[in-house]
Each structure stands twice: as C-alpha cells, then as structure tokens.
Amino acid sequence: MLKKLDESKYSIPTRLIYGKSVTEEWDYSHHVTPPISASSTFRLDSAGRGATGFEAIGNRELVERLGGPTYVYARMAEPNNDMLSHALAVAERAEVAVTFASGMAAVHAAVCVRLQAGDEIISHKTIYGCTYSMFTTRLPRFGVKTHFVDLKDPLAWVPLVTDRTRILYLEAPANPSLALIEVDTVCKKLKEINKTRPADRQILTVMDNTFATPWCQRPIEHGVDIVVHSLTKGISGFGTDIGGAVVTRQEFHDELILFRKDYGGILSPQTAWHILVYGISTLSLRLPRQIENALAIARFLETHPKVAKVAYPGLESFPQYDVAKRLMRDYEGNFAPGIIVFFSLKGKDPADALRSGQKMMDFIAQSSYTITLAVSLGQLRTLIEHPGSMTHRAYKPEEQLAFGFDPGGIRLAVGIEPVGDIIADLGRALDAI
Numbered sequence: 409m410l411k412k413l414d415e416s417k418y419s420i421p422t423r424l425i426y427g428k429s430v431t432e433e434w435d436y437s438h439h440v441t442p443p444i445s446a447s448s449t450f451r452l453d454s455a456g457r458g459a460t461g462f463e464a465i466g467n468r469e470l471v472e473r474l475g476g477p478t479y480v481y482a483r484m485a486e487p488n489n490d491m492l493s494h495a496l497a498v499a500e501r502a503e504v505a506v507t508f509a510s511g512m513a514a515v516h517a518a519v520c521v522r523l524q525a526g527d528e529i530i531s532h533k534t535i536y537g538c539t540y541s542m543f544t545t546r547l548p549r550f551g552v553k554t555h556f557v558d559l560k561d562p563l564a565w566v567p568l569v570t571d572r573t574r575i576l577y578l579e580a581p582a583n584p585s586l587a588l589i590e591v592d593t594v595c596k597k598l599k600e601i602n603k604t605r606p607a608d609r610q611i612l613t614v615m616d617n618t619f620a621t622p623w624c625q626r627p628i629e630h631g632v633d634i635v636v637h638s639l640t641k642g643i644s645g646f647g648t649d650i651g652g653a654v655v656t657r658q659e660f661h662d663e664l665i666l667f668r669k670d671y672g673g674i675l676s677p678q679t680a681w682h683i684l685v686y687g688i689s690t691l692s693l694r695l696p697r698q699i700e701n702a703l704a705i706a707r708f709l710e711t712h713p714k715v716a717k718v719a720y721p722g723l724e725s726f727p728q729y730d731v732a733k734r735l736m737r738d739y740e741g742n743f744a745p746g747i748i749v750f751f752s753l754k755g756k757d758p759a760d761a762l763r764s765g766q767k768m769m770d771f772i773a774q775s776s777y778t779i780t781l782a783v784s785l786g787q788l789r790t791l792i793e794h795p796g797s798m799t800h801r802a803y804k805p806e807e808q809l810a811f812g813f814d815p816g817g818i819r820l821a822v823g824i825e826p827v828g829d830i831i832a833d834l835g836r837a838l839d840a841i
C-alpha cells in the first residue's frame with residue numbers, strides 16, 4: 409500500500425489526475441484507475457456495521473472517527489461519488505463537495521438546504537432559465553419569495569434585505585449575458601450585515617459557477633459560502649454526462665448529504681466515475697484551448713460588419729473587462745475569461761436582428777461541420793443556440809431585455825477544434841444571411 413502522502417504540495421491540475429494518495433473511500437491498492445462501482449447496496453459484515461453505517465450518514469465527524477465511510481446503500485453514499493467530491497473540493501479550493509444528479513438538483517439543494525416557508529431570496533436578475541423558473545414558479549408554492557436585482561452593481565441588493573432574507577443568489581458569468589459580479593465586494597458588505605443579524609437569520613451567498621468552471625474563477629476564495637455547478641458542462645467536458653455539485657464549507661456537508669438522501673437526487677456511480685476519470689482530470693488540457701479559441705472567435709465577430717455586439721469577458725470592449733481581469737484567473741494567475749461568447753447581429757430593429765440570427769443558426773444547422781445547433785456548453789464541440797427562445801424561455805420575451813439580455817442574442821459555447829475551422833464556418837454562415 410502506498411504511504412499516505414501530503415498531496416497538498418502538488419499543483420491542482422496534478423491533484424485532479426491523482427486524487428488522494430491513499431483514499432478511505434475505496435480499499436483497492438493496485439488499480440491505477442479507480443474501478444467503477446456498480447452496486448446499489450453493500451454487504452454488511454454484521455448487524456452492528458449496518459447500524460453504524462446508518463448512524464454515519466450525514467455525520468462526518470463519526471465517519472472520521474471510524475477512519476472512513478461505512479457504505480450501506482448507494483443513495484446515501486458510495487465510493488465513486490465520494491472520490492469525485494474530493495476532486496471537486498480540490499478544484500474549487502474548498503473544504504467539501506456533494507454531488508447531485510444534475511445541475512438543477514444541485515441548485516435546489518444549495519438554495520433549499522436551510523430555507524423555510526416565509527424566507528426570501530435576493531437573486532441576480534440574469535440567471536439560467538430553469539433556475540429563474542424554480543424561483544418564480546416552484547419556490548413560491550412553498551412560501552419562498554425571490555426579489556430580482558441587477559448585481560452588476562455589487563451593492564444593489566442591500567436595500568432589499570429584510571429580516572426574512574436568507575439567500576443572496578449569484579450567477580457569473582451570467583447565462584447568457586456573461587455579466588460579471590464583483591463577488592469580493594458583495595461578500596465584504598454581506599459580512600458587515602451578517603454581524604448585525606442573529607445566528608439563525610444569517611444570509612448565505614450561493615453562486616452558480618458553471619460558466620466559469622473552477623479553472624476560471626473560484627468564488628469561495630472571495631468569501632462565497634456555497635458554489636453550485638452543473639457538472640454536465642465544462643467539468644464533465646465531453647458532453648456525455650449530466651450531473652451537478654454543491655461545493656462549500658464543512659459546516660454544510662452533513663445537511664447536504666441528508667438533503668440528498670431524502671430527496672434522492674443522487675448522481676449515478678457510473679456517471680461520477682466518468683466525470684472523475686475523463687472530465688475533471690482533463691480540465692487543465694481543455695480549458696486553456698477553449699479560452700484561446702473563444703478569444704479568437706470573439707475578436708473575429710467583433711470586427712465582422714454584420715455583427716452588432718459581442719460580449720466576451722476577455723475583450724477589451726467588454727463593459728466589465730476590469731472585473732474580469734481581477735476575478736477570472738486560472739490556478740497560476742493567468743487571465744481566464746471563459747469559453748462562452750454572446751453576440752447579436754445587426755438589423756433594422758431587434759425583430760429584424762433576431763430573424764437574421766435565426767437564419768444564421770438554420771444555415772449552421774444544415775451546413776456547418778464544426779458548429780452544432782444544440783443547447784449546453786463546455787464540451788469538445790462548439791455549440792450554438794438562441795437563449796431567448798430556448799434555454800431562457802422561462803423569461804417572457806418582452807421581459808428579456810429588462811432582465812439583462814438581448815432577446816436576439818446568440819450564444820456560442822466554444823469547443824477545442826482548431827479555431828480556423830470554427831471561424832471559417834461562422835464566416836460562411838454570416839455570408840449566407
């Protein structure tokens with residue numbers, strides 16, 4: 409058996425390949441790649457072990473005292489999810505992570521783990537469409553109200569705080585506008601406000617970091633309490649899996665495990681294995697290439713005569729370029745402005761611009777080899793979609809501008825193809841309209 413080494417001395421990309429030198433989550437010692445766990449239940453050596461296993465669910469202190477997990481049933485805990493959780497915590501420079509069946513299951517858990525009827529959320533107004541739908545259609549049924557505000561002003565939320573406020577919900581770069589949030593300023597102000605509030609009325613920050621991935625931005629380093637990810641995107645990276653994660657401090661771990669046990673939104677062990685072995689371990693290869701491609705594409709679009717506007721945090725023309733330079737950094741401090749470009753075409757009026765955008769996407773759907781008309785993002789292939797009628801349909805068309813994104817805007821999620829091929833396909837599609 410390998411000696412237990414101090415892996416914290418190694419760089420994060422290396423640790424995302426190797427994981428723990430010795431793991432309590434799995435008692436193999438000769439596999440180079442962790443085995444896929446394919447067991448819904450676990451053999452118990454004694455009735456006592458069964459009882460201990462149940463007692464240990466959501467009781468990390470006991471797990472540590474026992475020297476590792478006692479697996480009983482895969483909805484409660486199992487090795488592949490535990491190994492992936494460890495890697496996710498390393499990637500976000502956080503204490504713990506808990507995996508979920510999808511990004512939305514993770515958002516649900518992060519937001520609801522401490523909410524009660526009567527509580528209120530203050531949310532950035534530009535967020536992923538299904539999160540907006542959760543806040544406006546599902547949570548109100550349980551007596552939870554959400555106020556939306558433009559957090560490009562990092563103190564705009566302060567006047568909305570009441571005794572009932574429990575969650576400040578952030579998403580940046582926002583889907584689809586790519587607006588950024590100065591999380592450091594937000595968290596500093598919130599700390600002051602929380603000092604004046606009782607322990608059971610503390611306001612928690614929850615931030616969706618899916619668009620950035622921990623490669624480009626690590627909100628916990630700036631004071632955010634809870635980060636959520638759709639693992640489906642840049643972290644799994646190949647477009648083969650759906651998953652989610654909540655990454656946070658030790659103090660929320662047990663409640664999150666119990667929440668997952670009772671609501672049942674567990675990630676399958678096979679999917680966790682995939683994301684662990686192929687996805688997160690290759691973040692350091694995929695992301696720099698995708699960022700380089702995204703910048704070249706953003707620059708191409710910016711100078712194209714048929715393009716009205718391009719938003720990409722790496723462009724000098726991006727309104728929050730200074731914020732991007734401060735917050736979007738890889739593990740070595742290099743500028744890492746992400747892999748998504750949001751742009752709009754010129755037109756007589758917004759409806760005309762949208763018609764041109766639709767023609768362009770139809771042309772791409774039929775005639776492009778390196779760009780695929782499909783939702784999702786963060787995979788090897790470049791994908792294009794129209795948020796206004798697809799991913800962000802939960803926002804009424806007439807409200808989209810007020811909620812911070814151009815209804816005619818087109819979202820490009822950049823892949824790893826040689827960038828000249830993507831630009832040539834984009835150029836042909838623009839010529840065709």
Ligand SMILES: Cc1ncc(COP(=O)(O)O)c(C=O)c1O
Pocket residue numbers: 510511512513515536538579583616618619637638639640650651652784
């Ligand atoms: C920013 C963001 N958050 C959350 C989600 C939800 O993730 P999932 O589809 O894995 O449930 C998505 C999906 O597109 C997303 O873009």
